Amino acid sequence: MGCWRRAVIVAIAMLVLSVAAYGQEPSREQIKGLDEQIQEIKSDVLSIAAELNQLEEKLLYPSHTQLAVFVSLVSGETFRLDSVEIQLDGKPVAHHVYTFKELEALQKGGVQRIYTGNVRSGEHDLEVSVMGKTEGGAEFQHVDRFKVTKDVGPKLVEVSLAVQKITVDDR
Numbered sequence: 001m002g003c004w005r006r007a008v009i010v011a012i013a014m015l016v017l018s019v020a021a022y023g024q025e026p027s028r029e030q031i032k033g034l035d036e037q038i039q040e041i042k043s044d045v046l047s048i049a050a051e052l053n054q055l056e057e058k059l060l061y062p063s064h065t066q067l068a069v070f071v072s073l074v075s076g077e078t079f080r081l082d083s084v085e086i087q088l089d090g091k092p093v094a095h096h097v098y099t100f101k102e103l104e105a106l107q108k109g110g111v112q113r114i115y116t117g118n119v120r121s122g123e124h125d126l127e128v129s130v131m132g133k134t135e136g137g138a139e140f141q142h143v144d145r146f147k148v149t150k151d152v153g154p155k156l157v158e159v160s161l162a163v164q165k166i167t168v169d170d171r
Contacts, residue, residue, distance in 0.1 A: 062118070066154040069094065069115040069126075073106045074162040079140075080133045081106065081161065086115050087127040093117060111158070119155075124148045126168065128159050 071084055081103050086094040094115040098106075106112065126146045133139050146168045148157055159168055 057116075060118075064152050064154075065118040065120065067115075067117055067119045067124075067148075067150060068113055068154070068156050070111050070156065070158045071096075071106070071114050072109075072111045072158060072160050074160050075109070077107070077162050078135050079163045082131045082133065084114060084131075084159075084161070085129040086159075087125075087129075088115075088117070088119065089125050090127075114159075119150050121150050121152055124150060126157065128168075130161055132163075134163055 067088075069086055073081070081098050083095065083097045085092060085096075096112070096114055102112070124147070126148045127143065128146070129141070129143045131139075131141045140163065148155070148168070157168060
């Protein structure tokens with residue numbers, strides 16, 4: 001019976017001590033320390049995510065087979081671009097419908113990467129379809145075809161759009 005009393009007294013003492021410890025509020029310094037740790041963890045996670053994205057791009061699109069297609073507007077163009085479709089060797093590879101903000105960015109000189117992929121070295125057929133409206137409100141659709149030569153190493157192609165003309169800078 002003496003053991004039971006001792007066990008009960010120890011249990012009650014532990015319960016009282018745990019309740020007293022539980023009732024204490026964390027100090028501002030403890031909260032500040034936790035906030036700093038959380039921000040540090042967030043920063044680490046974002047850094048790791050950026051590194052993973054770079055690694056994924058290197059693995060998916062090795063530089064010796066990489067082809068990137070960019071879209072821009074010819075300086076001074078004021079037409080409303082609705083959509084662009086890109087076909088490579090007769091296969092659709094990219095299609096984009098533009099929002100007002102994206103169009104505004106292009107009109108201010110911005111450039112959009114619309115496609116990144118792997119292609120073999122040699123000559124390829126690039127077809128660009130553009131839909132939009134002229135400044136006067138008339139709808140237009142324009143399709144142009146180009147030959148793109150891919151060598152060993154990454155290839156950048158810029159598609160510059162105008163109301164009646166599409167040009168390609170084959171770098």
